[in-house]
Amino acid sequence: MSHPIRSTAVAxxxxxxxxxxxxxxxxxxxxxxxxxxxxxxxxxxGTGFFMGPDVSSWQHTGGAINWSxxxxxxxxxxxxxxxxxxxxxxxxxxxxxxxxxxxGAGGAGLYRGAxxxxxxxxxxxxxxxxxxxxxxxxxxxxxxxxxPPVLDLEAxxxxxxxxxxxxxxxWLSTVQQxxxxxxxxxxxxxxxxxxxANTTSLSTYPLxxxxxxxxxxxxxxxxxxxxxxxxQYTSTGSVPGITGNVDISRFCCSLAKLAxxxxxxxxxxxxxxxxxxxxxxxxxxxxxxxxxxxxTLMCDWNGDGIDTPGVFVNGTWYTTDATxxxxxxxxxxxxxxxxxPVCGDWNGDGxxxxxVVRRGGWYLVNTMGKPTADVTFSYxxxxxxxxxGDWNGDGxxxxxxxxxxxxxxVNQAGPPIADTSFGxxxxxxxxxxGDWNGSGHDGVGIKRGAWWYLVNTVGQPTxxxxxxxxxxxxxxxxxxxxxxxxxxxxxxxxxx
Numbered sequence: 360m361s362h363p364i365r366s367t368a369v370a371x372x373x374x375x376x377x378x379x380x381x382x383x384x385x386x387x388x389x390x391x392x393x394x395x396x397x398x399x400x401x402x403x404x405g406t407g408f409f410m411g412p413d414v415s416s417w418q419h420t421g422g423a424i425n426w427s428x429x430x431x432x433x434x435x436x437x438x439x440x441x442x443x444x445x446x447x448x449x450x451x452x453x454x455x456x457x458x459x460x461x462x463g464a465g466g467a468g469l470y471r472g473a474x475x476x477x478x479x480x481x482x483x484x485x486x487x488x489x490x491x492x493x494x495x496x497x498x499x500x501x502x503x504x505x506x507p508p509v510l511d512l513e514a515x516x517x518x519x520x521x522x523x524x525x526x527x528x529x530w531l532s533t534v535q536q537x538x539x540x541x542x543x544x545x546x547x548x549x550x551x552x553x554x555x556a557n558t559t560s561l562s563t564y565p566l567x568x569x570x571x572x573x574x575x576x577x578x579x580x581x582x583x584x585x586x587x588x589x590x591q592y593t594s595t596g597s598v599p600g601i602t603g604n605v606d607i608s609r610f611c612c613s614l615a616k617l618a619x620x621x622x623x624x625x626x627x628x629x630x631x632x633x634x635x636x637x638x639x640x641x642x643x644x645x646x647x648x649x650x651x652x653x654x655t656l657m658c659d660w661n662g663d664g665i666d667t668p669g670v671f672v673n674g675t676w677y678t679t680d681a682t683x684x685x686x687x688x689x690x691x692x693x694x695x696x697x698x699x700p701v702c703g704d705w706n707g708d709g710x711x712x713x714x715v716v717r718r719g720g721w722y723l724v725n726t727m728g729k730p731t732a733d734v735t736f737s738y739x740x741x742x743x744x745x746x747x748g749d750w751n752g753d754g755x756x757x758x759x760x761x762x763x764x765x766x767x768x769v770n771q772a773g774p775p776i777a778d779t780s781f782g783x784x785x786x787x788x789x790x791x792x793g794d795w796n797g798s799g800h801d802g803v804g805i806k807r808g809a810w811w812y813l814v815n816t817v818g819q820p821t822x823x824x825x826x827x828x829x830x831x832x833x834x835x836x837x838x839x840x841x842x843x844x845x846x847x848x849x850x851x852x853x854x855x
Contacts, residue, residue, distance in 0.1 A: 408609035411436035421602025426463035428600030436470035444478030472506030479516035490533035505622040520556035551581040559583030563681040632849035645684030649677040657838035658702035658711035666838030671700035691728040703747040703756030736773040748801035761790040781818040793846030
């Protein structure tokens with residue numbers, strides 16, 4: 360796991376020599392349209408769910424669990440109780456069967472998860488104590504078959520809704536900091552609605568919903584959740600290898616998606632984001648459960664003013680509106696291997712949507728998941744680096760390219776001639792774009808090693824902001840991490 364990113368002092372402004380030019384960029388022929396793949400629909404209702412039990416010491420009253428038999432019955436995953444917080448005068452509890460069951464499930468080829476039965480109490484800091492207790496038993500859960508850590512929330516400890524919400528948030532954030540993984544909440548709709556006053560403040564965390572029903576789905580969901588990751592649909596299931604009744608859950612999506620949320624995919628993007636370019640250490644750190652080896656973009660997919668991840672891998676997009684990482688919420692095919700992904704608000708509706716650039720041909724769509732381009736044109740050469748920004752402040756994003764040290768920007772999608780061209784930076788610098796001062800129009804910048812040089816006005820020869828952030832090998836990203844704020848900086852670093 361990568362060490363935390365730390366800030367170094369802001370450097371003295373470095374003047375970068377600029378050579379202005381208004382030369383046109385040659386327009387190459389528009390290549391063939393991108394290949395489109397079918398969209399993935401999560402939480403599909405019907406048969407074919409991947410299923411698995413969750414167990415504790417209660418499942419050992421009739422003898423040891425035969426995990427080979429569990430796997431042989433067609434189950435795909437299992438959750439094992441690891442710990443429980445202090446309950447009255449009882450000390451913190453560790454399930455004596457956890458280590459054996461966790462190893463046994465993995466040895467049988469099952470994806471396996473660990474959960475903590477929460478015992479909320481005041482002060483709220485006890486949540487951090489219980490989080491550390493849990494991780495001390497489970498470790499960071501980065502094994503090849505390890506599912507996200509889970510908080511089992513069934514008890515209030517006498518806390519009111521506000522305190523219980525704060526307690527829950529503290530446990531979740533502490534576990535995320537300790538493991539680098541986004542934890543999941545297990546809860547019933549009735550408990551969430553009554554004990555936490557149906558708060559929506561935690562709906563960015565994945566949901567394991569407990570709704571025991573024969574219905575085809577667990578809807579409606581509480582707390583502002585729009586999708587579920589796991590659904591515990593019965594407490595009286597029967598599974599070969601386990602004596603007596605046992606809880607059984609369904610997974611929302613495909614087997615490939617189950618692999619994505621496990622610890623098996625090293626190289627997933629880990630994001631370190633600052634609220635301002637000079638704010639110090641990262642204000643937001645999380646791992647995004649998208650496939651390894653892709654290109655990460657930060658875009659405002661839902662129009663709420665906050666940029667969140669999208670990862671493009673060989674023609675498939677994995678996007679989310681969540682600001683804490685976790686599972687992608689919308690997967691769809693657009694483009695193909697070798698295409699360069701871009702995103703922007705092409706029509707000025709306040710939402711970013713995808714596009715791809717292929718050998719100088721741009722293919723932009725105005726609707727998420729749409730299989731055909733709304734706008735196509737040619738701009739730049741196959742070796743240029745595509746850029747996107749609102750260069751003139753009209754509320755629409757338009758193309759640009761960086762060619763070596765030269766930048767060529769246009770104010771409308773399609774014209775083959777640059778409206779603005781200028782030189783900024785040195786060969787090898789990585790170009791970035793953002794509205795650094797909140798003026799309503801984008802400026803440019805570069806990342807050189809660990810140093811960032813940001814300009815508020817395109818064509819200006821010297822940086823307005825200079826900061827050190829990240830490591831030379833980190834991939835830069837920019838975006839608004841706070842609604843209403845200016846663009847800031849971040850880096851992406853693959854997990855290992």
